[in-house]
Amino acid sequence: MPHAPAVNPSAEDAYWREAYRREPYYRAGYSYEDYGPAYRVGYTGPVRRTGEFEQLEGALEADFRRVRGRSRLPWAQAREATRAAWSRVTRGEHPH
Structure with missing residues (x-):
């Protein structure tokens, strides 16, 4: 069984x-406050859930909707940021 990556949320943020x-995927006019919740869902997802991004996309979208705060991104745009953060931690490119 694969183990969850160790993630330092402060370093990822x-x-x-x-x-x-x-x-x-960045779009001019959007701030980190728009993208931040999507990144948070992405880099914490592999710690909280087991499976591949595509298998878990519905749950990740629900997570984003729950934590989005004032983000103006629809899921279609937030998905790319979530996937980027997910990929970074699952490929081991993050500092521990």
């Missing part, structure tokens, strides 16, 4: 806060 404007 700091990384994405600095990097989000360089991502291919």
